[in-house]
Structures are given as C-alpha cells and as structure tokens.
Amino acid sequence: NAGVTQTPKFRVLKTGQSMTLLCAQDMNHEYMYWYRQDPGMGLRLIHYSVGEGTTAKGEVPDGYNVSRLKKQNFLLGLESAAPSQTSVYFCASSREFWSRGDSNQPQHFGDGTRLSIL
Amino acid sequence: TQLLEQSPQFLSIQEGENLTVYCNSSSVFSSLQWYRQEPGEGPVLLVTVVTGGEVKKLKRLTFQFGDARKDSSLHITAAQPGDTGLYLCAGKKNRDDKIIFGKGTRLHILP
Numbered sequence: 001n002a003g004v005t006q007t008p009k010f011r012v013l014k015t016g017q018s019m020t021l022l023c024a025q026d027m028n029h030e031y032m033y034w035y036r037q038d039p040g041m042g043l044r045l046i047h048y049s050v051g052e053g054t055t056a057k058g059e060v061p062d063g064y065n066v067s068r069l070k071k072q073n074f075l076l077g078l079e080s081a082a083p084s085q086t087s088v089y090f091c092a093s094s095r096e097f098w099s100r101g102d103s104n105q106p107q108h109f110g111d112g113t114r115l116s117i118l
Numbered sequence: 119t120q121l122l123e124q125s126p127q128f129l130s131i132q133e134g135e136n137l138t139v140y141c142n143s144s145s146v147f148s149s150l151q152w153y154r155q156e157p158g159e160g161p162v163l164l165v166t167v168v169t170g171g172e173v174k175k176l177k178r179l180t181f182q183f184g185d186a187r188k189d190s191s192l193h194i195t196a197a198q199p200g201d202t203g204l205y206l207c208a209g210k211k212n213r214d215d216k217i218i219f220g221k222g223t224r225l226h227i228l229p
C-alpha cells in the first residue's frame with residue numbers, strides 16, 4: 001500500500017519557470033491538501049479539495065493553482081516560480097474532512113517535494 | 119499571529135531522560151492532534167485529543183489536553199534515540215475551521 005506518493009522528490013527551477021507537482025493517493029480518500037513547510041514557519045495550507053472536481057483556498061494560496069480532475073490525484077501548479085516559493089511541499093489526504101466535526105481521522109502525508117527557485 | 123505556540127523550539131537530551139513539550143494558545147480549540155516528522159518524510163499522526171482534560175497514552179508517550187482546551191502537552195518517559203524528530207501540534211478552533219499547525223519542537227535524543 002503506497003499511501004500518498006509525491007513526484008518529483010526534488011526540483012530546481014529558475015525564476016519565472018512553471019511546473020506542476022503531482023500527488024497521488026491510493027486510499028480512496030475524498031479529501032486532499034497541499035502544504036508548504038518552511039523553517040520557522042511550520043506547515044501552512046496552500047489549497048485543499050473536498051472531492052473530485054472541487055478545490056478551495058487555504059492560508060497561503062497566492063502564486064499557486066490546483067486541480068483535482070481525478071479523485072486520486074491532486075496537482076499543484078506554479079505558473080511563474082518566484083524565489084519566495086522555495087520550500088518543501090507536502091501533500092496529504094484524509095478519509096474525513098478533519099476541519100469538520102470532531103474527526104479523529106488522520107491526514108496521511110507524502111514524503112514531500114523539495115523545491116528550490118533560483 | 120501564531121495561534122499555536124510550541125515550546126521549546128529545540129530540545130536535546132540524553133537517552134533515558136524524561137521530557138515534556140508544550141503546545142499553547144490563547145484560543146480555545148475543539149481538538150488537537152500531535153504529529154511526529156522524521157527528516158525527509160511527511161508528518162505521521164500520533165494522537166488526537168478532543169475533550170478538555172483528556173489524557174492519552176501511546177507506550178512511553180503521554181498526551182494531555184488542557185481543561186480549558188487551550189493547550190496540550192506531550193510527555194516522553196525514558197526517551198530513546200528513536201524518539202528523535204520534529205513534533206508538531208495541529209488544531210482547529212471551530213467545526214468548520216481549517217487546520218492550524220504549530221512550528222514544532224525539534225527533539226534530539228543522544229545515545
């Protein structure tokens with residue numbers, strides 16, 4: 001059982017380039033999330049999805065776009081990369097939407113994508 | 119404004135010692151979760167606490183949710199090198215709020 005798989009694991013971009021980070025989960029989870037983790041900042045929610053075909057903004061959505069065309073995949077796009085977007089990006093999925101109700105269901109995280117923008 | 123303050127930021131202790139790390143807020147949270155994250159990996163859920171005053175144990179780890187649901191603590195007894203990692207607390211204030219993560223406590227257990 002692979003769980004949550006993120007590709008690529010590492011990437012270096014030049015300012016202004018675009019790229020897409022792919023997240024795939026094989027647990028049939030409805031809910032998926034993209035976070036960025038920066039030193040001294042903790043995990044911050046970028047965008048999330050409550051089901052196939054739906055997306056919503058999180059805490060720090062500017063400069064990113066997402067798509068959830070298939071239930072198992074959640075894509076994070078950077079249209080014009082900036083040095084401020086250098087970070088480690090984590091995708092997560094959950095069976096229940098943890099922000100609704102007193103759910104004890106965990107978010108399952110991938111191993112992250114380390115992205116550097118020069 | 120950081121709604122969830124974790125302390126200490128860093129902690130390095132000898133194997134076999136006990137330790138406590140904290141997750142504090144001035145706001146009331148409906149529930150809190152603790153995660154452990156190892157280098158190069160994503161966070162892994164350890165526990166969820168939902169009731170004020172609740173205590174949960176996971177082997178040598180004891181988690182407590184404050185009576186007022188504004189704070190939580192994680193106590194580790196007889197720490198082992200395998201406990202090394204970044205400990206994150208995460209919570210939500212209300213039913214429909216988004217998840218908020220603290221900045222974490224980086225724990226290093228020396229053999």
